[in-house]
Amino acid sequence: MNKPEVSRRRFLAQVAIAVPAGAALLDAAVNRAVAEDAALPKLELTDPSAKALLYVEDASKVDTKNPLAARFTPDQHCANCSQIQGKDGDAWRPCAIFPGKLVASKGWCSVWAKKV
Numbered sequence: 001m002n003k004p005e006v007s008r009r010r011f012l013a014q015v016a017i018a019v020p021a022g023a024a025l026l027d028a029a030v031n032r033a034v035a036e037d038a039a040l041p042k043l044e045l046t047d048p049s050a051k052a053l054l055y056v057e058d059a060s061k062v063d064t065k066n067p068l069a070a071r072f073t074p075d076q077h078c079a080n081c082s083q084i085q086g087k088d089g090d091a092w093r094p095c096a097i098f099p100g101k102l103v104a105s106k107g108w109c110s111v112w113a114k115k116v
């Protein structure tokens with residue numbers, strides 16, 4: 001009747017080893033992803049895709065006369081867009097629309113959609 005107790009002890013001992021190791025691996029992966037994001041170049045305003053989508057680094061400078069910006073309202077910026085990635089609070093963050101580049105958290109483009 002002691003066998004299940006030994007097995008339980010062994011299982012708990014293995015979990016006690018595995019959980020911190022898993023957490024350390026996850027922590028290292030997150031830190032690596034953050035470091036990789038920081039190494040990305042900023043999206044150039046002259047980039048053809050950026051120009052086509054009216055990207056600006058400062059949402060207060062959106063060309064509201066352009067029909068592509070007809071949906072723009074002053075509360076819209078990259079930090080509250082559904083396409084933004086990376087860490088809240090960072091000034092420059094990856095964006096799903098411009099892979100491999102960082103966009104300004106205060107920026108905007110015509111693809112903006114509210115983050116839910």
Ligand code: SF4
Pocket residue numbers: 055077078079081082083084095096097098103107108109110111112113
């Ligand atoms: S898709 Fe969203 S986060 Fe990306 S540049 Fe446009 S407004 Fe900013």
